[in-house]
Amino acid sequence: MAQSNFDRRRINGPEESYQPIFEPDEEVDSRWKPGTPRKGRGARDIRPIFLQAGLVNQANGSAYIETEKTKIACAVYGPRQSKTTVYNEKGRLNVEVKFAPFSCTRRRVPIRDAEDRSVAVQIQQALTSAVRLELLPKSTIDIFVTIIENDGIEGCIAAGSVAASVALADAGIEMLGLVASCSAAVVGEEIWMDPTEQEGHIASGSLVYAGMPALGTITNLWQSGSMTPEQAIQCMEACQECCADIHAVMAQALLETAQNT
Amino acid sequence: MAAQLVSKSERAYIQASLQATPPLRGDGRGLLDFRTVLLETGVAPLANGSAKLNIGKMPHEGGGGTEVLAATKLEVEDVESGDGIDGGRVVCSVSCSPSAYPHLTSNALDELQHDLTVILQQTIGHPSLHPQNLTIIPRKKSWLLNLDAVILADAGNAVDALFMAARAALWDTKVPRTRAVEYQAPEDSRTTRDSASAMDVDNREAIPAASGFDTREMVRTAADFELPDYWDEGEVLHGRERWPVCVTLNLLPPSHFLDATPSEEASVPLRMHLMFSFASPSAPKLQSMRLLGPGELDSAQIKSYISEGEKYARELFNALETKLREEDVRRNVKARDRFAQR
Numbered sequence: 245m246a247q248s249n250f251d252r253r254r255i256n257g258p259e260e261s262y263q264p265i266f267e268p269d270e271e272v273d274s275r276w277k278p279g280t281p282r283k284g285r286g287a288r289d290i291r292p293i294f295l296q297a298g299l300v301n302q303a304n305g306s307a308y309i310e311t312e313k314t315k316i317a318c319a320v321y322g323p324r325q326s327k328t329t330v331y332n333e334k335g336r337l338n339v340e341v342k343f344a345p346f347s348c349t350r351r352r353v354p355i356r357d358a359e360d361r362s363v364a365v366q367i368q369q370a371l372t373s374a375v376r377l378e379l380l381p382k383s384t385i386d387i388f389v390t391i392i393e394n395d396g397i398e399g400c401i402a403a404g405s406v407a408a409s410v411a412l413a414d415a416g417i418e419m420l421g422l423v424a425s426c427s428a429a430v431v432g433e434e435i436w437m438d439p440t441e442q443e444g445h446i447a448s449g450s451l452v453y454a455g456m457p458a459l460g461t462i463t464n465l466w467q468s469g470s471m472t473p474e475q476a477i478q479c480m481e482a483c484q485e486c487c488a489d490i491h492a493v494m495a496q497a498l499l500e501t502a503q504n505t
Numbered sequence: 506m507a508a509q510l511v512s513k514s515e516r517a518y519i520q521a522s523l524q525a526t527p528p529l530r531g532d533g534r535g536l537l538d539f540r541t542v543l544l545e546t547g548v549a550p551l552a553n554g555s556a557k558l559n560i561g562k563m564p565h566e567g568g569g570g571t572e573v574l575a576a577t578k579l580e581v582e583d584v585e586s587g588d589g590i591d592g593g594r595v596v597c598s599v600s601c602s603p604s605a606y607p608h609l610t611s612n613a614l615d616e617l618q619h620d621l622t623v624i625l626q627q628t629i630g631h632p633s634l635h636p637q638n639l640t641i642i643p644r645k646k647s648w649l650l651n652l653d654a655v656i657l658a659d660a661g662n663a664v665d666a667l668f669m670a671a672r673a674a675l676w677d678t679k680v681p682r683t684r685a686v687e688y689q690a691p692e693d694s695r696t697t698r699d700s701a702s703a704m705d706v707d708n709r710e711a712i713p714a715a716s717g718f719d720t721r722e723m724v725r726t727a728a729d730f731e732l733p734d735y736w737d738e739g740e741v742l743h744g745r746e747r748w749p750v751c752v753t754l755n756l757l758p759p760s761h762f763l764d765a766t767p768s769e770e771a772s773v774p775l776r777m778h779l780m781f782s783f784a785s786p787s788a789p790k791l792q793s794m795r796l797l798g799p800g801e802l803d804s805a806q807i808k809s810y811i812s813e814g815e816k817y818a819r820e821l822f823n824a825l826e827t828k829l830r831e832e833d834v835r836r837n838v839k840a841r842d843r844f845a846q847r
Contacts, residue, residue, distance in 0.1 A: 472790055
């Protein structure tokens, strides 16, 4: 009987496993040199988005978003009664994020860990100002985001915010506007929108932006890495333009769901 | 960050006085005035670098203020078999003393600790700030720099205090000098090697015709390292001019203010943390930016906050630099003089 890795609560796989041998990939990724243009898309192009609402029947509202390799499902339960006895005059927004164990290159533990919480805090920051919580006293809205495949943490945060916003709209919760979100990275001297994980590693700095294009306001701004303030402002403006396009995609997805039901 | 409970009327009162002309704050400061900042380096003798920082200590009342203690400790990591990365790595952690936040449950305290750790780690652990001298033996052994900060008391503006203390501790950090050595088993006997019998290049006699001056051979086969001088504290950590300073702008559109007290933080929950690095004074770099709290802004406001934040950060940076150099002088030159005159 195996001693240390025997987890009684789960079905364990075989003790030893080997990767199947595939044909090696054609693109052997040599070191990226500054000045090399982006592979596969333009510098300011975001990955194409597939967005559909109404995926999970059990939940009040749900959405599924897929952008090339990032796949996220989101379910909203609420507004339902707060479990706490403390009186809240405004409703509470509770966001829980979970990375599936197979979502990243290295397996993630099934228990909630530190990175889950930081993504959840960002999504909550993006959505809190948009939802009309003052109409829902003593209530909680639970948003559960499951990341099925992760290609770039900034992309996950952005896609998660978009999915959560569509799910909230699908649940019929009143909001001031739809929240659109996207990310940008400074690579060399250029600004690349919507970086993948590999592009995130070669970037010197990255930025995640969330806002309501309908009102022209910003709800979440997260920047990390070395960039000049002017570059940060350029990233922000580029994100703002992309968010207007993402907003159109979100509205279209909601319209289709409403027409089909 | 952990807002103390404040009633609606108190919140309205504080907001109204901040937006009045002229703006009024509880302790009579201006909107952009910081409280007194006290800094001392070298407070933890067992650590490789340490600093204690206090914002807003009131000398007449004998205490108070936000107090943060930061210390760095270097550990050796194995690159091949352990967690090490070639080039070393930097790991930050923040712990909040329960006495600083008596009104929080342990879960809430854990979450606060985690949020502060994430802010510190994402900014300081970013590859663009990585110091170059954390390698011991290339591809074999490297240093792990642990930066641990403890919040001993919180009277508002804990994030600024954290970053200032972290910068001071990193400034104060000395990396021990190491020298690579190679083991060579003696050819005639089977005695087991022990660590004290490491032999230098010059002592080897059984090598086939390789020049003793060829030190490239040494680097390739170096298996371990030693400290040439046990009592030498080492060289300073590289890249010390790049470590960022943080300035927190508490936002109450159309105005903003710095260095909030706990009741002001609770009344104005929307804030922006800006971390600037002044490695070259003419071209400051924005290392990190966080918008926290319920509220929306438009892009013109954000641009003005970034440019104002840069000015405040520059003043903070200059003041911190002056103080750190003073501390260096106090601990080294003046201490030697005092010892010589004893």
